Amino acid sequence: MTNTVAIHEPSPVPVRKANRPQWLADRTATQLVSAGLLAALAVFAVAGPLVWPDHALQDLSRFLEAPGPAEPLGRDHMGRSVVARLAHATQLSLVMAVLCVIAALLFGTLAGIAAAWCRGWVDSVLHGLSEVFIALPALLVVLVVSAIANGDLWTLCLGLALAQWVEYFRMVRARSGLVLAGPAVQAAGLLRLGPAHIVRRHLVPELRPLLTTMATFGVGSSILALSTLGFVGIGVRPPTPELGLMITEAFPFYHEAPWMALAPVLVLTTILIGLLGLRSKESRA
Amino acid sequence: MSLRLNNLVVTHGGKVLVEAPRLDFERGQPVTIVGESGSGKSLLAHAIMGTLPPNLAARGTLSVDGLSYDLGDQSNRRRLWGRTMSLLPQEPVLALDPTMRAGEQVAEGALTFRADKRGARRAADALLSSLALGQASRAFPHTLSGGMAQRVAFAAATIGGAPILIADEPSKGLDQRVRAELAQLLLSHVNGGGILLTITHDLDLARELCGDVLVMKDAHVVEQGASGQVLARPAHPYTRRLLASEPSRWRYPWMRSPLGVAEADAGYGPAAETPGAVLVSGEGLTKSFGSQQLFSDLSIQVRAGERIALSGPSGSGKTTLGNVLLRLLPPDAGKVRHADVLKQGRLQKLYQDPALAFPPRIQLKDALGDVVHRHGLDRARLDELMGSLRLAPELLHRRPGQISGGELQRIAIIRSMLLEPALVFADEPTSRLDLITQEETMRCLMEQVDRLDCALVLVTHDDGLAAAMTDRSIQLGTACPLPDLQYTGG
Numbered sequence: 001m002t003n004t005v006a007i008h009e010p011s012p013v014p015v016r017k018a019n020r021p022q023w024l025a026d027r028t029a030t031q032l033v034s035a036g037l038l039a040a041l042a043v044f045a046v047a048g049p050l051v052w053p054d055h056a057l058q059d060l061s062r063f064l065e066a067p068g069p070a071e072p073l074g075r076d077h078m079g080r081s082v083v084a085r086l087a088h089a090t091q092l093s094l095v096m097a098v099l100c101v102i103a104a105l106l107f108g109t110l111a112g113i114a115a116a117w118c119r120g121w122v123d124s125v126l127h128g129l130s131e132v133f134i135a136l137p138a139l140l141v142v143l144v145v146s147a148i149a150n151g152d153l154w155t156l157c158l159g160l161a162l163a164q165w166v167e168y169f170r171m172v173r174a175r176s177g178l179v180l181a182g183p184a185v186q187a188a189g190l191l192r193l194g195p196a197h198i199v200r201r202h203l204v205p206e207l208r209p210l211l212t213t214m215a216t217f218g219v220g221s222s223i224l225a226l227s228t229l230g231f232v233g234i235g236v237r238p239p240t241p242e243l244g245l246m247i248t249e250a251f252p253f254y255h256e257a258p259w260m261a262l263a264p265v266l267v268l269t270t271i272l273i274g275l276l277g278l279r280s281k282e283s284r285a
Numbered sequence: 286m287s288l289r290l291n292n293l294v295v296t297h298g299g300k301v302l303v304e305a306p307r308l309d310f311e312r313g314q315p316v317t318i319v320g321e322s323g324s325g326k327s328l329l330a331h332a333i334m335g336t337l338p339p340n341l342a343a344r345g346t347l348s349v350d351g352l353s354y355d356l357g358d359q360s361n362r363r364r365l366w367g368r369t370m371s372l373l374p375q376e377p378v379l380a381l382d383p384t385m386r387a388g389e390q391v392a393e394g395a396l397t398f399r400a401d402k403r404g405a406r407r408a409a410d411a412l413l414s415s416l417a418l419g420q421a422s423r424a425f426p427h428t429l430s431g432g433m434a435q436r437v438a439f440a441a442a443t444i445g446g447a448p449i450l451i452a453d454e455p456s457k458g459l460d461q462r463v464r465a466e467l468a469q470l471l472l473s474h475v476n477g478g479g480i481l482l483t484i485t486h487d488l489d490l491a492r493e494l495c496g497d498v499l500v501m502k503d504a505h506v507v508e509q510g511a512s513g514q515v516l517a518r519p520a521h522p523y524t525r526r527l528l529a530s531e532p533s534r535w536r537y538p539w540m541r542s543p544l545g546v547a548e549a550d551a552g553y554g555p556a557a558e559t560p561g562a563v564l565v566s567g568e569g570l571t572k573s574f575g576s577q578q579l580f581s582d583l584s585i586q587v588r589a590g591e592r593i594a595l596s597g598p599s600g601s602g603k604t605t606l607g608n609v610l611l612r613l614l615p616p617d618a619g620k621v622r623h624a625d626v627l628k629q630g631r632l633q634k635l636y637q638d639p640a641l642a643f644p645p646r647i648q649l650k651d652a653l654g655d656v657v658h659r660h661g662l663d664r665a666r667l668d669e670l671m672g673s674l675r676l677a678p679e680l681l682h683r684r685p686g687q688i689s690g691g692e693l694q695r696i697a698i699i700r701s702m703l704l705e706p707a708l709v710f711a712d713e714p715t716s717r718l719d720l721i722t723q724e725e726t727m728r729c730l731m732e733q734v735d736r737l738d739c740a741l742v743l744v745t746h747d748d749g750l751a752a753a754m755t756d757r758s759i760q761l762g763t764a765c766p767l768p769d770l771q772y773t774g775g
Contacts, residue, residue, distance in 0.1 A: 186613060187642045187697075191704065192630040197655050205646035 034277030048087025055084040085241035097222035103161035108168025116176035138163035293345035315481040315496030335362040370449035377438035381426035388422030432463035460746035468493035486719040530724040532753040539735035561589030569619035594751035597761035633701035643685040650681035691722035
């Protein structure tokens with residue numbers, strides 16, 4: 001048996017720190033550092049390709065050139081600028097990952113709310129569909145989709161989104177089901193407040209913290225998945241620079257030019273640490 | 286056996302939560318502490334047990350049989366638990382382990398449990414049989430009714446033979462019949478030569494236990510004495526106010542029950558003489574959950590301006606009947622018709638726990654603002670209602686979890702009154718509140734009900750409250766006794 005003492009004291013109203021905007025005052029130091037790291041990467045991904053536009057220009061006479069003032073990361077085995085390739089690859093990874101997550105999140109969330117709201121056959125169909133996707137290995141889904149459409153970038157993105165929507169769907173369906181069955185929504189129904197109120201005041205505030213956390217993890221895992229596919233040679237086609245592909249290409253020359261392999265690894269690590277540090281506590285009701 | 290408390294002070298930060306200079310407890314003389322929520326009465330019990338939350342600090346000494354214990358050290362009384370003193374916790378349904386059968390949980394409390402498990406189980410079964418729970422020994426807590434769970438918790442608390450029993454709000458959520466049984470149980474402990482300290486805000490329980498009564502307010506004991514004395518001829522103004530807040534002593538202009546009418550001068554409202562139009566009619570209603578039939582072939586009509594109580598013991602289907610009448614739940618058989626005047630949200634419900642009836646992460650001004658916008662109401666109407674329900678406008682800038690239960694229930698009343706309902710269904714709206722808060726909340730509700738002349742259906746297991754607030758009462762669950770236990774094993 002447990003003995004609990006309840007202290008009847010309403011939880012305190014949050015007090016703002018003086019002279020700091022709310023969004024800043026709510027953040028922890030870890031979150032600020034992580035946001036800084038990610039912002040630096042984003043600048044690199046946006047500005048890098050403008051500074052070093054030519055990632056495919058080969059100069060075999062500068063084969064495996066060591067880093068220097070003109071080429072901060074040297075040149076690769078084909079004499080291409082590593083920093084230019086890295087900038088393009090980072091941009092590609094970030095854009096692709098964000099697109100995947102947006103697609104998966106939108107579809108998963110809408111389907112989840114629809115299933116919890118309509119129940120009945122809508123729920124059965126969507127739930128059955130989600131179970132089919134759970135039974136299939138994610139890699140297989142991606143491979144099948146990209147094989148059908150001959151490995152274009154958008155099919156890769158679509159494949160990853162198809163592999164990821166299920167977790168959003170299942171989480172949103174379970175949470176929304178609880179919220180929609182609760183007395184707060186029942187009261188809103190008696191007050192004739194309409195579906196817009198229920199979505200805006202009940203569902204979204206309840207789902208948002210969870211979805212934000214899942215989306216940050218989702219961006220990380222999409223970037224890893226993309227580079228994994230690149231690493232095993234079935235993702236983005238060469239010569240398009242991609243982080244996983246760059247690691248694979250750099251491996252044979254690891255002893256001669258370790259910076260070539262370490263640079264994309266460093267970018268991946270920074271992205272993941274940044275995303276992990278960014279997530280906030282799940283519930284702050 | 287004697288128990289004496291000296292100079293107890295419980296503080297949180299710099300704030301004093303409990304201060305008691307000296308309290309003596311003797312065999313055969315039950316002590317009951319009454320007071321409103323937040324008066325520190327529960328903390329006093331936990332300070333004696335040594336189960337205060339870690340962020341609170343206690344000072345003072347406790348002497349048990351001449352041995353003195355420093356109350357500042359929470360752990361030094363741990364070895365007394367079970368054999369010398371034990372606690373009957375609040376809400377036994379939550380305190381029992383849901384994964385263990387009742388008998389096994391009780392057996393764990395026996396002093397011989399480590400050495401002789403079989404003997405401990407036999408002792409537990411014997412104790413449960415003596416509480417008329419012999420068959421419940423193999424049942425899981427969720428299959429027990431509130432009263433049964435309370436008796437199981439009582440068995441678990443007393444099997445160790447502890448002479449000192451502290452009961453913390455033992456009657457919370459229990460109906461009158463079960464409460465009377467509980468009082469008998471507690472008194473049997475006293476008659477067996479035990480010391481009993483009961484914490485409650487239920488004055489009826491205090492009366493049934495007799496003995497001494499301590500009245501606590503704002504961390505201090507304001508009055509103490511024999512219960513006959515304190516509860517009949519109170520000396521302290523606060524005690525008088527506490528007693529006056531019992532529903533049977535209410536005198537308000539909106540009351541039309543025989544109680545009020547008997548003393549009616551011109552000010553008391555007349556009983557509804559001309560029957561109004563039928564708002565809700567239910568015919569041949571039947572509902573059961575699993576094998577348990579809640580009601581069958583029940584016909585009910587609610588007319589405009591009527592005030593009806595749905596009463597009956599816990600688990601008799603009062604709330605379910607209300608939800609069926611509100612068409613929130615389909616009946617198994619029968620039909621519910623609503624009059625056209627109830628369309629457009631003129632049928633409202635108040636919930637037992639108002640904190641669950643508001644979106645938890647949204648400021649109240651937005652939650653209420655949506656009602657105002659959606660129905661094109663005047664914003665001034667909200668401010669006016671806040672004023673007439675004696676609520677500060679700043680409260681609306683908080684979230685539901687950040688204000689007290691009584692205030693939130695009053696805001697729920699405001700929300701339901703914004704649409705000028707023709708019928709309000711109130712599902713035990715004050716069963717979690719103490720007497721004084723209950724009176725304030727019900728007064729606010731009834732002033733609005735009276736002003737709009739709307740019908741009220743009140744679910745309650747408190748007959749006094751039903752008599753004070755309603756004209757007639759529908760009894761549920763008298764015909765069919767409590768359901769048989771469901772067995773989940775051997």
